[in-house]
Amino acid sequence: MIWQIARKEIHHNLTTLRFSLIIIILPVLFVANSLIYSFGSGYTAQVDTYNQQVTQNREHVADYANKGLAELALIGPGEIPKRPNRLTFCADGADKLIPRSVKMMNIGGLSRAGYGYEVYRWRPPWILEYPLDNKSGSAMQRIKIDWVFIGILMSFFAILFTFDAIAGERARGTLSLMMSNTVSRGQVLLGKYLGAFVTLIVPLIISILINLLIILFSGNIPFESSEGLRILGMVILFALLVSIFIFLGLFFSSRVSNAITSLVWLLLTWVFLAFVFPSLLGTFVGNLNPIPSADEVVKQKHAQLEQLYGEYRPFNSPGDITPKLKKAASAEDPETTRLWADFLSREVETKTRLSDAHIDQQFQQVQLARDLTQISPIATFQYAMEGLANTGIVSYTNFVKQARRYRQIFIDFIKTEDRGDPESLHIYPVKEGLSQKPVDPDAVPVFEEQISYRSVLTQVMLLVLFNLLFFIVALVSFLKSDLK
Amino acid sequence: MHTLWLVIQREFVSNVLTSRFMIGFIVCLLSTAVAVFVQVDDYEKRLSGYNAAVREAETEAQNWELYYNINPKAHRKPNPLGIFNVGAENLGANTVTIELAKPVFELTYPVLGEPAQKRGADNPLLAMFLTIDVVFIFKIVLSALAILFAFNTISGEREDGTLKLVLSNAIPRDMIVLGKYLGGMLSLFPIVFTSLIVALIIALSSRVTAFDGNDISHIVLIFAVSLLYVSTWYLLGLLLSIWTKTPATTLILSMVVWVMLTIVHANVATIVVEKFPPYQSKPEVEYVRSAANVWDQFQKERDTYIKRRGYENLRDSIIWEPGTNPERTDRFLTFFSYGIESLYFVEGYILNDIEKADTTIFQEILDYQEPLRIAYADKAEAILNKPAEERERNAKFADLLSRISFADVYHYAVGTIAGTDRQSYNDFIQDSRAYKREIVEYLKDKAAFSSRAWFSNDQGAADLTDLPVFQQRRFSLAESFSRAYIDILILLAWNIVLFMAAYVSFLRYDMS
Numbered sequence: 004m005i006w007q008i009a010r011k012e013i014h015h016n017l018t019t020l021r022f023s024l025i026i027i028i029l030p031v032l033f034v035a036n037s038l039i040y041s042f043g044s045g046y047t048a049q050v051d052t053y054n055q056q057v058t059q060n061r062e063h064v065a066d067y068a069n070k071g072l073a074e075l076a077l078i079g080p081g082e083i084p085k086r087p088n089r090l091t092f093c094a095d096g097a098d099k100l101i102p103r104s105v106k107m108m109n110i111g112g113l114s115r116a117g118y119g120y121e122v123y124r125w126r127p128p129w130i131l132e133y134p135l136d137n138k139s140g141s142a143m144q145r146i147k148i149d150w151v152f153i154g155i156l157m158s159f160f161a162i163l164f165t166f167d168a169i170a171g172e173r174a175r176g177t178l179s180l181m182m183s184n185t186v187s188r189g190q191v192l193l194g195k196y197l198g199a200f201v202t203l204i205v206p207l208i209i210s211i212l213i214n215l216l217i218i219l220f221s222g223n224i225p226f227e228s229s230e231g232l233r234i235l236g237m238v239i240l241f242a243l244l245v246s247i248f249i250f251l252g253l254f255f256s257s258r259v260s261n262a263i264t265s266l267v268w269l270l271l272t273w274v275f276l277a278f279v280f281p282s283l284l285g286t287f288v289g290n291l292n293p294i295p296s297a298d299e300v301v302k303q304k305h306a307q308l309e310q311l312y313g314e315y316r317p318f319n320s321p322g323d324i325t326p327k328l329k330k331a332a333s334a335e336d337p338e339t340t341r342l343w344a345d346f347l348s349r350e351v352e353t354k355t356r357l358s359d360a361h362i363d364q365q366f367q368q369v370q371l372a373r374d375l376t377q378i379s380p381i382a383t384f385q386y387a388m389e390g391l392a393n394t395g396i397v398s399y400t401n402f403v404k405q406a407r408r409y410r411q412i413f414i415d416f417i418k419t420e421d422r423g424d425p426e427s428l429h430i431y432p433v434k435e436g437l438s439q440k441p442v443d444p445d446a447v448p449v450f451e452e453q454i455s456y457r458s459v460l461t462q463v464m465l466l467v468l469f470n471l472l473f474f475i476v477a478l479v480s481f482l483k484s485d486l487k
Numbered sequence: 488m489h490t491l492w493l494v495i496q497r498e499f500v501s502n503v504l505t506s507r508f509m510i511g512f513i514v515c516l517l518s519t520a521v522a523v524f525v526q527v528d529d530y531e532k533r534l535s536g537y538n539a540a541v542r543e544a545e546t547e548a549q550n551w552e553l554y555y556n557i558n559p560k561a562h563r564k565p566n567p568l569g570i571f572n573v574g575a576e577n578l579g580a581n582t583v584t585i586e587l588a589k590p591v592f593e594l595t596y597p598v599l600g601e602p603a604q605k606r607g608a609d610n611p612l613l614a615m616f617l618t619i620d621v622v623f624i625f626k627i628v629l630s631a632l633a634i635l636f637a638f639n640t641i642s643g644e645r646e647d648g649t650l651k652l653v654l655s656n657a658i659p660r661d662m663i664v665l666g667k668y669l670g671g672m673l674s675l676f677p678i679v680f681t682s683l684i685v686a687l688i689i690a691l692s693s694r695v696t697a698f699d700g701n702d703i704s705h706i707v708l709i710f711a712v713s714l715l716y717v718s719t720w721y722l723l724g725l726l727l728s729i730w731t732k733t734p735a736t737t738l739i740l741s742m743v744v745w746v747m748l749t750i751v752h753a754n755v756a757t758i759v760v761e762k763f764p765p766y767q768s769k770p771e772v773e774y775v776r777s778a779a780n781v782w783d784q785f786q787k788e789r790d791t792y793i794k795r796r797g798y799e800n801l802r803d804s805i806i807w808e809p810g811t812n813p814e815r816t817d818r819f820l821t822f823f824s825y826g827i828e829s830l831y832f833v834e835g836y837i838l839n840d841i842e843k844a845d846t847t848i849f850q851e852i853l854d855y856q857e858p859l860r861i862a863y864a865d866k867a868e869a870i871l872n873k874p875a876e877e878r879e880r881n882a883k884f885a886d887l888l889s890r891i892s893f894a895d896v897y898h899y900a901v902g903t904i905a906g907t908d909r910q911s912y913n914d915f916i917q918d919s920r921a922y923k924r925e926i927v928e929y930l931k932d933k934a935a936f937s938s939r940a941w942f943s944n945d946q947g948a949a950d951l952t953d954l955p956v957f958q959q960r961r962f963s964l965a966e967s968f969s970r971a972y973i974d975i976l977i978l979l980a981w982n983i984v985l986f987m988a989a990y991v992s993f994l995r996y997d998m999s
Contacts, residue, residue, distance in 0.1 A: 019739070039762050039763075100614055135611050135612070163742060171735075263635070263738070264510070267635055268510065270631055271514045271631075275518070278617060279518055279522075279624070281617065282619040285613060290528050295609065296608055297608060365611075366612070369610070369613060395615070
């Protein structure tokens with residue numbers, strides 16, 4: 004019986020204007036998306052830069068590894084690039100705002116300390132830095148024509164297909180005729196749901212196939228089998244989102260007596276869920292959870308470093324008083340070298356603590372905004388898509404986490420290598436306290452990025468939950484509604 | 488006249504009594520209120536950041552003793568109209584540090600010691616959320632309301648059968664179109680008006696926002712343009728209502744047109760231009776390199792001059808009293824800076840025991856060298872500014888493409904009037920360059936380049952009491968109007984075309 008109603012709905016839908024519009028607009032948008040992303044500047048350029056950076060890095064590491072372990076230990080493993088993403092056409096995720104690399108090297112010059120007539124040149128060890136484009140002026144517009152955007156439009160179409168599903172039949176008087184048959188209200192509702200769902204999902208899947216074919220044949224974005232699975236997951240996300248808005252449409256349609264009123268409600272709800280709500284919360288979270296600005300963090304860092312420098316005086320001019328670092332570090336003088344190591348580790352610790360804390364605060368703020376905006380199913384859909392495509396802030400957060408893990412791996416590698424050299428003093432991170440022997444460049448650990456899809460799971464659960472919720476709401480409202 | 492008034496009245500009453508009027512009214516009011524609330528907060532943050540930066544710069548200025556190392560700052564003052572249309576207020580730099588021989592430029596990758604910087608920004612990552620303001624609400628919500636008011640004006644009456652009855656009276660058809668248009672606008676007017684008033688009240692309830700007469704007149708102009716925009720949508724709905732047979736068809740068609748024009752079109756245009764830029768530029772690094780060449784030329788020209796005067800380098804022109812040791816340090820004089828990867832190339836002189844030196848010739852050479860250095864900085868600036876110019880040209884092209892949709896024409900018109908558009912930002916950067924020239928003129932008038940206080944305070948510090956302060960231009964209503972008039976005209980033209988089309992279509996309307 005459900006299927007009979009669904010079939011009737013589908014037949015009815017196929018003849019409507021909205022269906023003709025959707026089968027024009029959807030393929031056009033998907034084709035535009037594939038053309039823009041496969042032929043426009045973007046992925047290929049990013050891959051080139053990435054490969055260039057990786058080679059540069061390898062040369063950098065080999066260069067310093069041959070100079071000696073101590074040199075490598077202080078200069079750091081280089082600038083670590085983030086692997087460009089193939090699936091940005093699915094979810095762009097403000098790709099332009101996200102930094103493409105983190106820095107793990109110190110290319111700055113040597114600092115100098117003078118003792119009498121002798122000048123000691125020392126290098127502050129590398130730290131992990133997160134360059135962020137503070138101005139973000141180049142981001143022209145934040146909405147991109149990616150699959151997420153098309154998904155948002157799909158939710159709009161879901162409204163257009165359901166706003167009169169019940170209210171319209173009620174107005175025409177056919178609703179009471181239908182209910183006079185031996186069919187339960189639940190069946191009618193599910194039939195209508197299925198009808199709308201099939202009419203929306205079939206053009207969507209066809210358009211997605213066209214989109215993928217164009218991208219495959221253009222050859223600019225190569226695919227792997229794992230990406231097929233992720234794209235399949237995205238289709239499921241599309242289905243979940245569309246289904247939510249069908250239920251929402253059925254709810255308003257059964258609740259309100261007049262189809263127009265139902266559309267007004269739906270339209271405004273849609274605008275709220277799609278645009279107003281996510282952006283308001285995004286803007287507002289800055290006040291909810293204020294964090295210090297970049298200038299303040301820099302000031303704080305300077306103040307703390309100033310204090311440290313005051314204590315150790317590593318930039319001594321000849322003839323100045325020297326409270327702690329009285330002499331230059333050298334391999335013959337473990338005590339002074341250890342003192343220098345104390346100072347340098349404290350400097351590294353201060354810098355690292357502040358810059359890590361700053362980026363963590365920024366992440367937390369964005370995370371809070373995202374958590375709050377997930378009240379809107381459209382935002383949840385967007386985040387889930389970004390999660391599957393591994394774009395957006397989640398991918399950057401993961402990247403930063405892995406970079407931090409790599410930082411530890413690299414330091415551990417240096418320390419283990421150093422332990423193998425009996426001539427070394429084993430004092431990290433002072434050049435004189437470490438092994439001066441060259442290391443095998445191939446033995447130096449390489450950064451490898453791994454993708455985590457864990458965050459997607461909660462979002463999928465949320466979307467399923469939204470579906471259940473709106474289904475129940477629509478059902479209850481339909482059960483309680485009048486037939487006339 | 489009386490019949491026209493009758494049609495208007497009837498249309499107005501039938502609109503106002505519907506539930507969509509009430510819902511639309513409440514939603515529009517609520518969302519405007521919330522948007523203003525958030526934007527006022529954002530403006531307060533910008534303003535306090537600005538005030539702090541200005542204060543800091545003032546304290547810093549009090550410590551200047553030498554002419555050569557003054558670095559006045561141009562601060563971008565937050566625009567109070569940003570509460571209504573935030574536009575580019577949060578984008579780009581908000582402080583430009585003026586250094587005499589440093590070009591003012593903006594590159595996309597961060598450079599150490601950039602002159603144009605953004606201060607007080609707490610989280611650049613939050614920029615990934617859309618920002619929302621009154622104009623955005625108007626652009627999306629009001630247009631939807633206008634369409635929802637207009638879609639059944641003709642096709643609805645046709646379905647109900649009342650259209651025939653109306654036409655059987657002695658009312659000319661043109662009166663009906665005009666009446667329906669005016670009646671619809673009359674019912675939309677209170678929504679726009681009240682929303683804006685509520686927005687204004689919330690904005691004024693904050694302690695820091697102060698609108699002067701100029702701002703208020705700008706807000707009135709924004710209100711007028713918003714009405715024009717709503718009217719465009721209403722006319723489009725009316726036209727579609729005449730062209731289609733049933734209100735259901737009108738509704739679907741106009742909703743799809745609405746979503747395409749307000750949301751899809753501009754974004755497609757922008758991303759197409761972004762991915763296929765019509766003006767391709769060289770990589771920024773190449774511009775930085777050629778700017779570095781400019782400095783090499785400067786060095787050559789300057790060295791020739793010094794040689795001609797008979798000295799090896801600048802410091803040789805200083806005549807020391809016997810018995811002084813010029814090798815030891817306490818003042819470091821920086822002459823010029825440029826860079827390829829790191830911005831600095833420093834040429835410096837250490838001048839100690841300066842009070843025991845005769846620097847007459849040194850000063851004469853400086854009098855030649857420093858204006859030359861500034862002139863070369865302008866040359867370097869012209870080169871370094873090219874990437875930004877390319878970007879601007881591409882962005883302008885994208886704007887042009889998106890102007891096909893009148894929703895974006897409205898957006899640009901309001902941005903221009905409010906002074907929060909991208910052009911206003913570019914003007915700020917231009918103004919900061921003008922400010923630099925002003926400072927140079929000021930120093931020339933004081934003969935500062937050849938004075939001892941250029942590099943030393945042993946014979947009295949530099950006199951900087953009347954140093955010009957950066958003044959940001961604000962536009963008067965007439966100026967704003969003349970900046971935005973093309974967009975306003977386009978909106979007006981759309982109104983006229985749509986009205987004429989509706990008028991003609993209705994005159995030829997087939998009742999059967």
